[in-house]
Amino acid sequence: MTTTSTVRAAALLGCALVLAACAQEGADAGSPSSSSAPLPSGLVLQVAYTGGFTSPEELATRLPLVSVYGDGRVLTQGPQIEIWPSPALPNVQVQRVDEATVRDLVGRAVEAGVAEDGDLGEPPVADAPTTRFTLTTDEGTTVREVYALAETPDDTLTAEQAEARARLRDLQDELTGLTAGPAEPYVxxxxxxxxxxxxxGDPELPQPDVAWPGPALPGTPIGPGISCVSATGQQAADVLATAASANALTPWTTPDGARWSVTFRPVLPHESGCADLGG
Structure with missing residues (x-):
């Protein structure tokens, strides 16, 4: 699926080429300056999974594979320690890249076909996730979704569909493998x-109860059997500090004696809270 047209794709590609030219030394005096086409201040480029066969909690709390921001921040999922029960908090890492790199990534996304709307095929694969590419430039925001991008058998596609999918797979690999220097935990x-x-819980792995330090539970319903609350400011700091020593099986207790299972999702810089979760 797509929200753009081929004409829009051509315009975006032209814009990306202009941005790249602006970043080069020795640009023509008549070329637009970088200030004439500023990078968006928020999310510029993102790759995320949506849907697929998994639990409602996983669907609601699944993090994007990579998020690139106009200020140079690149957020990815870091390695998770392989123990059970797993830590309560996911390992989100942030790297920083310069403006030229952000502009280059925008150009690569356009060249890979994020702004195109050609047929990507309907592979006969059940319960696979959809890969969603989001790209924002001064021309606007485009979204392209590809079902079963990793799982698609090549013999179910036309040559054109296979080539278009291959370009998007290469882009995803490049973005998720981006190494731009030291990474640090995202707070x-x-x-x-x-x-x-x-x-x-698991009777063979009993866990101590932990008093919930955040806003009142269970919050607002967001899916089958699940609700959501968002903690900000000091409450967010208290929740993060307490959850740092908790795990996926921790029973969280409230003053009324109720016991809850909680799955945590750090809210990304362009998001506001529970309303942005899901997929």
């Missing part, structure tokens, strides 16, 4: 908590 200003009634 969100807001953290969302997806909440469900605690079902007793």
């Amino acid at each position: 969100p200003q807001t953290v969302a908590a997806v909440v469900a009634p605690h079902r007793g």
